Amino acid sequence: MLLSMYVFKSTERRNMKKIAFLSLLVIAFAFGSSLDEIRKNGEIKVGVWTNQPPYSSLENGEFEGFEVDMAKAIGSSIIGNGGKVTLVGIDSGGERIKFLQDDKADIVIASFTETDERKKKVSFSLPYFAVAMGAISSKDRPLNSEKDLNYKTIVIQEGTTMEDYVKKIPGAKVIKTKGSIEAYRTLKDNKADAYIDDNLVVMAYGIVDRGYIVPKGMRNLGFNSFLGIGVRKGNDELLNAVNNEMIKLSKQGFFRKVFNETFVPFYKNEVEAKYFLLEDIYKIFG
Numbered sequence: 579m580l581l582s583m584y585v586f587k588s589t590e591r592r593n594m595k596k597i598a599f600l601s602l603l604v605i606a607f608a609f610g611s612s613l614d615e616i617r618k619n620g621e622i623k624v625g626v627w628t629n630q631p632p633y634s635s636l637e638n639g640e641f642e643g644f645e646v647d648m649a650k651a652i653g654s655s656i657i658g659n660g661g662k663v664t665l666v667g668i669d670s671g672g673e674r675i676k677f678l679q680d681d682k683a684d685i686v687i688a689s690f691t692e693t694d695e696r697k698k699k700v701s702f703s704l705p706y707f708a709v710a711m712g713a714i715s716s717k718d719r720p721l722n723s724e725k726d727l728n729y730k731t732i733v734i735q736e737g738t739t740m741e742d743y744v745k746k747i748p749g750a751k752v753i754k755t756k757g758s759i760e761a762y763r764t765l766k767d768n769k770a771d772a773y774i775d776d777n778l779v780v781m782a783y784g785i786v787d788r789g790y791i792v793p794k795g796m797r798n799l800g801f802n803s804f805l806g807i808g809v810r811k812g813n814d815e816l817l818n819a820v821n822n823e824m825i826k827l828s829k830q831g832f833f834r835k836v837f838n839e840t841f842v843p844f845y846k847n848e849v850e851a852k853y854f855l856l857e858d859i860y861k862i863f864g
Contacts (some may be wrong), residue, residue, distance in 0.1 A: 588817075
């Protein structure tokens with residue numbers, strides 16, 4: 579009898595240890611790599627666009643752009659001396675949340691708009707940018723106002739806030755693509771009347787390809803959205819570290835400096851920092 583009780587209790591203790599171990603694994607999986615784990619491993623993985631200049635793009639094997647400079651500055655400060663900032667390429671909007679959930683990226687800096695739906699799955703940092711939507715169309719067949727979108731064929735990127743916007747356009751036929759370049763090619767191939775995306779994204783195509791235009795009446799569609807850095811839900815220590823670095827960088831004038839080095843020349847002086855940067859928000863932190 580005593581032997582049976584001893585065996586039972588020993589088995590019970592082993593089972594409890596297994597349950598505790600599995601619970602720790604579940605927590606680690608749910609929250610991704612903690613700040614301590616990232617620093618211990620000596621590497622932070624940052625998801626950035628591969629094809630969204632001047633935010634971020636992959637050119638000749640090297641990432642460059644506004645958000646790339648952000649990723650390097652924030653990542654380097656978080657990881658510390660001797661650590662490594664690894665940039666992970668993101669090709670489409672739908673990959674951003676998935677990369678965080680699958681632990682392919684510790685943070686995502688890829689013109690990530692904060693929405694109520696996304697906040698159920700992802701934690702967002704303080705915002706660093708304000709954008710609206712824009713629509714680009716052929717200069718030969720321009721769409722000059724929002725009502726001109728009615729009953730037209732519109733191409734958008736899947737997994738973006740544009741999905742909600744186009745649902746409200748009367749009679750619109752919608753084509754979804756995985757990435758920005760594919761969306762623009764759809765427009766170029768005359769398969770769509772307009773391509774809707776963040777206003778700065780579509781304005782970029784209008785600059786590099788003079789056959790297409792974003793009329794002034796199509797540069798501020800919908801409502802202003804705020805871009806933040808995405809962190810896996812529940813990873814509060816990492817989120818706090820990101821926010822602290824953003825406050826520090828803002829006080830140093832980092833965002834305006836990098837904006838002037840990336841956005842201003844890319845858009846040939848057609849954009850001004852005061853309409854997009856959110857520097858005033860950071861003044862409340864002293």
